[in-house]
Amino acid sequence: MxxxxxxxxxxxxxxxxxxxxxxxxxxxxxxxxxxxxxxxxxxxxxxxxxxxxxxxxxxxxxxxxxxxxxxxxxxxxxxxxxxxxxxxxxxxxxxxxxxxxxxxxxxxxxxxxxxxxxxxxxxxxxxxxxxxxxxxxxxxxxxxxxxxxxxxxxxxxxxxxxxxxxxxxxxxxxxxxxxxxxxxxxxxxxxxxxxxxxxxxxxxxxxxxxxxxxxxxxxxxxxSLLPLPGxxxxxxxxxxxxxxxxxxxxxxxxxxxxxxxxxxxERDLQRVNTLVGQLDQARLSLQQMAHYDALTNLINRRGFNQIFAERLIEKTNEGGMLAVMFLDIDHFKRVNDSLGHDAGDELLRILANHIKASVRSHEDVVARFGGDEFCILIGLHDREEARHMAQLIMLKMQEPIEFSGQHMVMTTSIGISLFPEDGKTCEELLKNADLALYQSKGNGRNGLHFFRQDMKARATREHPLEEELRQALHANIGLMLYYQPILDLKTGQVSKLEALVHWQHPELGLLAPDRFIAIAEANGLIAELDNWVLRKACEDLGELSSHGSEGLKIIVKCSPLNLTRIAFADEVKHALRAAGVAQHRIELEVTENVLVAMPLAELRPVLNEINQRKQSRNFSPLSLARGTTALTSTDLFPGIPGSHAVASIVRPIH
Structure with missing residues (x-):
């Protein structure tokens, strides 16, 4: 086949x-x-x-x-x-x-x-x-x-x-x-x-x-023959x-x-390129973290200082003005205390958006320095431009906010320093803006102040006074009480003495209370100072009683910052008992200048606490009045037995 x-x-x-x-x-x-x-x-x-x-x-x-x-x-x-x-x-x-x-x-x-x-x-x-x-x-x-x-x-x-x-x-x-x-x-x-x-x-x-x-x-x-193979x-x-x-x-x-x-x-090179890309991304993320605030996504202090230095060089070479604004949210601590820190963080984000909406998006720099403190850097042509910008921010901040089921209105205090008249360096301008902010807060908040040279002089004077006052309290040297008599017009007799603390400074001489009380309140020394005055007044009252002045009373000025301290009641009891003085012979006085400076919202919690204590003893509640409010020790501490209380409005004799 x-x-x-x-x-x-x-x-x-x-x-x-x-x-x-x-x-x-x-x-x-x-x-x-x-x-x-x-x-x-x-x-x-x-x-x-x-x-x-x-x-x-x-x-x-x-x-x-x-x-x-x-x-x-x-x-x-x-x-x-x-x-x-x-x-x-x-x-x-x-x-x-x-x-x-x-x-x-x-x-x-x-x-x-x-x-x-x-x-x-x-x-x-x-x-x-x-x-x-x-x-x-x-x-x-x-x-x-x-x-x-x-x-x-x-x-x-x-x-x-x-x-x-x-x-x-x-x-x-x-x-x-x-x-x-x-x-x-x-x-x-x-x-x-x-x-x-x-x-x-x-x-x-x-x-x-x-x-x-x-x-x-x-x-x-x-x-066929077999041929031989060749x-x-x-x-x-x-x-x-x-x-x-x-x-x-x-x-x-x-x-x-x-x-x-x-x-x-090639794959290794791709992996290297991928790693390089990841490193670049990580570097950018670190740069973001290093120069931006994570909560508000604003520039932080480090990023602000870098931009600030560049702007200063630019304005120094080309000429022009810069304004540095320090902003501090008024009474922001109350939000954290009442609603919690998470609510406070959310409120900060809202307020940061308000600030960003008030400035020029491309020209101005808004930064958060920490807490409720913000800083703005703007270029301008004259001083009034900075004032106008600050007023716009204050108006924007005062817009009502619906937050956590509440209707809230926040305010801000602003301090402003100008380049080149208020300073030539970043550090100097920021420090001067902070001094101006301190002035705004000291004047009742919700206001703006430009830096003035006298602010620096006052700050220069106050800092050594703070340290010297602390040393005087610890060593009990230089402080003394002066007494101002209060005359009862019906009897023609001196019924009370008002204790006024003075400070015999080794260099500045005798200083009146208005020179150092505010320093003590601002730096946490007021509690110790009030306690010293209370002890000294009780000792002097005991000495006067031994000389036949058993009916005399002494008025002791007290900072409102002390009234809500838990330890204050024990300090008053200890001072009275140590001097052997009856409780009704000491009156605690909140001075009128403090009442004028403090907003009613800050005084209301203090008055509520006092009234709750008075109502437990069937006393009529206190009302807030502009003047000098005199309170006996039992007004604040009705639990002390054998005492009575009277709320009175008196005027000091000048």
């Missing part, structure tokens, strides 16, 4: 001579196996490169490189194996048919690499691809066999012929499955597994070829083909390895 020029027979023809003494050159056979193993390894390696390639163009490139390595390896293995075939006849090969067989090898190899390029396939898809690839390899083999020319006729056993095709399909399926498995992995064990798989696949490819050769029988016509250069040609094929495969593998390293370097 003949099919496509190939003769199939189960029995050899009756006539003719069968050539039985055919053999194979073992060296060339081993060389063919090495080439097949190298082609298998290159196929596995290219499969990995296809998987790791990120760009479609690179995947197509390595697909064609892998197909070329596989096709060249299979075809070279077949060609070298044919050169290894030794028969006692002269055999020649037609080059056109031999090269045609290379096309079938290339087609089958491209189909194999195209199949492996697809990421997910099931077993039946692999099997269909293996059938096509195996048929292509078998076609390559038998087309190559058809290129053989000699005096003998080639016959093939159908069983072995079919077995060779099955082996080709099986080797193709094994190659596809192994390549699909090995394209995911790395490490030494993975590499060893790839070497082992290459040896197995090489053996499968060689087995297919020699199974096909085993199916071949060469038959010479009858009465000298041939099969060994040299086989070595040349093997070396060239191995060089091509080795170069492809080296290129794949170099591309792998380059891709790793």
């Amino acid at each position: 003949e099919w496509l020029g190939v003769h199939f027979t189960t029995q050899l023809p009756a006539s003719g001579q069968v050539i039985l003494n055919c053999a194979h050159n073992p060296f060339l056979v081993m060389l063919a196996y090495v080439v097949a193993c190298a082609a298998s390894f290159a196929t596995l390696d290219m499969t990995e490169r296809i998987r790791h390639a990120e760009k479609p163009a690179a995947q197509r490139l390595w697909c064609w490189v892998g197909a070329g390595c596989l096709a060249g390896g299979i075809w070279a293995m077949h060609f070298i194996s044919m050169l290894a075939f030794q028969a006692p006849i002269e055999i020649q090969y037609q080059m056109p048919i031999t090269l045609t067989s290379l096309l079938f090898a290339l087609t089958a190899s491209w189909l194999a690499m195209h199949t492996l390029r697809r990421p997910h396939l099931n077993f039946w898809q692999y099997l269909r691809a293996a059938v096509c690839i195996g048929l292509g390899i078998a076609t390559m083999h038998y087309v190559g066999m058809a290129a053989m020319r000699s005096n003998a006729t080639a016959y093939y056993h159908p069983d072995l012929f079919a077995l060779s095709i099955v082996i080709a399909i099986g080797a193709s399926l094994a190659a596809l499955l192994i390549s699909s498995y090995l394209r995911h992995g790395s490490g030494v064990f993975h590499q060893l597994l790839k070497y082992t798989a290459s040896l197995v696949l090489g053996a499968g490819i060689v087995s297919m070829h020699f199974t096909g050769m085993a199916a071949l029988d060469l038959v010479l016509p009858d009465n 000298d041939n250069n099969h060994l040299q040609l086989g070595l040349t083909v093997a070396v060239m094929t191995l060089l091509v495969i080795g170069s492809s593998i080296s290129a794949a390895l170099a591309d792998k390293k380059l891709q790793h370097k």
Whole structure:
């Protein structure tokens, strides 16, 4: 039977001579196996490169490189194996048919690499691809066999012929499955597994070829003489083909390895770039944290100082004016105390938006220095422009706020310093604006003040006085009480003495209370000073009682800041008992200048607490009046037994 020029027979023809003494050159056979193993390894390696390639163009490139390595390896293995075939006849090969067989090898190899390029396939898809690839390899083999020319006729056993095709399909399926498995992995064990798989696949490819050769029988016509084979250069040609094929495969593998390293370097570079980007982002975040307030998203003190320094340099070189405004929210502490710090933070965000809405968005700088303290830097042409801006801010701040279910109206105190007339440096201008703010708060809040030189002089005087007053209290040196008599017009007798504390300063001489009381209140010394006055007045009253003035009373001036202190009641009891003075003979007086300066909202809690204590003893409640309010000790502390209380309004005699 003949099919496509190939003769199939189960029995050899009756006539003719069968050539039985055919053999194979073992060296060339081993060389063919090495080439097949190298082609298998290159196929596995290219499969990995296809998987790791990120760009479609690179995947197509390595697909064609892998197909070329596989096709060249299979075809070279077949060609070298044919050169290894030794028969006692002269055999020649037609080059056109031999090269045609290379096309079938290339087609089958491209189909194999195209199949492996697809990421997910099931077993039946692999099997269909293996059938096509195996048929292509078998076609390559038998087309190559058809290129053989000699005096003998080639016959093939159908069983072995079919077995060779099955082996080709099986080797193709094994190659596809192994390549699909090995394209995911790395490490030494993975590499060893790839070497082992290459040896197995090489053996499968060689087995297919020699199974096909085993199916071949060469038959010479009858009465033909066996020509002696001439000298041939099969060994040299086989070595040349093997070396060239191995060089091509080795170069492809080296290129794949170099591309792998380059891709790793690119990935490392990408990771480095990613890390650099993350570091830049972290740097920007740190810069944001370092120069911006997290609560209000305004510039903080550090960021403000940096911009302030740049603006000063600009105005110094080009000329112009700057205004620094210090803002302090009036009585903000009450919000934190009554509603909590979370509510206070939310209110600060609202007020910060009010301030930002009042300034020029591109020209002015708004910063939060901490707590409820804000600072604004503006460029201006004259002094009144700063005043107008401050008044706009104050009006905006006074807009009603619906907050935490309450209707609230907040006010602000503002201090302003101007460049260049009030200072030339950041530190000097900020300090002078703070002094102006202190003046605004001292004048009843909800106002604005520009810096004046006398503020600095007063601050310069007050700071050493604060330290010297603290030392005088601790050492009990220099403080003394002066008493102003109060005359009862009905009896014509002195009924009370008003105690006035003075300070004999070692350098400034005798200082009246108005020189240091405000300093004591502002720096937390007023409680200690009032306690000293109370003790001294009780001692003097006890001394006067021993000289026959048992009906005389002493009025002791008391700061409103002391009235709500829990320890104040114990201090009064201790002073009275230590001097042996009856409770009704001491009256505590809240001075009229403090009442005028303090808002009613601050006095109301004090009066409420006093009235609650008085009502527990059925005394009429106190009302707030502008003047000097005199209170006996039992007005504040009705729990002291054996005393009575009277609330009276008196005027000091000048």
